[in-house]
Amino acid sequence: MNHIFHEHTTGFTTEPPHLYGRWRRDPLLRVTTGLRKTWFPFWAALERLHPLPADDGLLTLEIVGREVVAQDENVIALTFAATDRSVLPEWHPGAHLDLNLPSGRMRSYSLCGDPGDRRTYRIAVRRIPGGGGGSIEVHDTLSVGDTVTIRGPRNAFPVALPGFGSAAPRLRFIAAGIGITPILPMLAMADRFGVEWSMIYSGRSADSIPFIDELARYRDKVTVRTDDVDGLPSMDELVGPTTRRPHGETDLAIYCCGPVVMLEALRTHLVGRGDIELHYERFSPPPIVNGTEFEVVLNSTGERLTVPADQSVLTAIRAVRPDAPYSCQQGFCGACKMHSTAGEVDHRDGLLTEPEREAGYFLPCVSRCHSPELSVDA
Structure with missing residues (x-):
């Protein structure tokens, strides 16, 4: 045509x-x-x-529920609704939203409510005293009745069920601590569709594990183990029983969310297991692969910062600019986007478009540099 x-x-x-x-x-x-x-x-x-109003992708929501969901009181669940109680944008298990905090910080949190409830969103936040300040601000400043702005939902961790997009006949869910948040709606969906699934849920102690009461309805499908009683789980315990199938056939699909150490150990353990699919999401920066040292020049002041081979540009900049915006630190939210004026960027994100990259934009949380130095507007 x-x-x-x-x-x-x-x-x-x-x-x-x-x-x-x-x-x-x-x-x-x-x-x-x-x-x-x-x-x-x-x-x-x-x-x-x-003229239609510009759509900036932001929604203003009201906090309609606040609940402590771990016995140590370090994890709270916040429930949001539209200020006029209208229907909210649809989402699917594994989705997250970007929460804009009163201080100007933006943080990404997994949705852990019921995707079938189009009137509310729910997230859970663990208080991390030594973190970047976002979790402390959520715990100390957000109350029922407050309004916040969010962007999303977006999904970087979708789940495919057996018979509904996945060749695996059964599912295995692995969660550690606050990593339960994206897994919760996946469990509900798997149970609703009647597929075969099991889960192992680990944490430091019973007091620190959130949503333990909510998981009780799944009975023996969920195995809970704590480090203080059971010790650290082995990789075989995390994966559970498997059956080796002929080449090309899938036996199991694993969905995992937890600390980087556990994820990397699991990835290494499953090398060569073509019969097992591994899908995962982390709440911290990924390890830097094939990194080299280079320098970053801040155009506003002329400061020169050395970025070590095992450190991100964002980490180096935040050492002298603590208020530099960031959120996911994994290259998919775009909160930390910066502009470069000189140097050859090694883009390692999956978010920016080619025109954006050609215009000099990059994500300092994951991007590296092919040249000896990189000049940025910061």
Whole structure:
């Protein structure tokens, strides 16, 4: 099909003749033309076109629920609703939203409520005293009745069920601590569809594990173990029983969320197991692969910062600019986006478009540099 636009060149200035030659100008078309020339200008004067408001992707929500969901009281669940209680955008298990905090910080949190409830969103936040301050701000400043702005939901950790997009006949869920948040709605969906699944849930102690009461309804499908009683789980314990299948057949799909150390150990353990799918999400920066040392020049002050081979540009900049924005630290939220004016960026994100990259934008949380130094507007 030809999609090239060609300007219309028809030279008609009056109506064509009647189909059977009875009139020089077709009377029906003359009436239609007259209506068009009078009605549309008249209606346009009454109904002026108004520009639509710009959609910045932000939603303003009200906190309608706040609940402590771990016995040590370090994890709280916040429930949001639209200020007018209208229907919220749809989401699916594994999705997260970006929460804009009063201080200007933005943090990403997994949705851990019921995807079928279109009136509310729920997240859970663990208080981390030595973190970047976002969790402390959530715990200390956000209360029922407050309003916040969010962006999303977005999904970087989707789940495919057996028979509904996955070739695996069964699922295994692995969660550690606050890593339960994206897994919770996955369990509900797997249970609702009647697929075969099991889960292992680990944490430092029973007091520190959130949503333990909510998981009780799944009975023996969920195994809870704590480090202080059971010790650290082995990789075989995390994966559970498996059956080696012929080459090309999948036995198990694993969905895992937890600390980087556990994820990397699990990845190493499953090397060569083509019969097991591994899907995971981490709440901390990924390890840097093939990193080299380079320098970053801050255009605003001329400061020169050394970025070690095992450190991100974002970490180096935050050492001298603690207020530098960031959120996921994994290259998918875009909160830390910066502009470079010199140097060759090694882009390692999956978010920015080619025009954005060509314009000099990059994500300092994951991007590296192919040149000895990189100049940035910061």
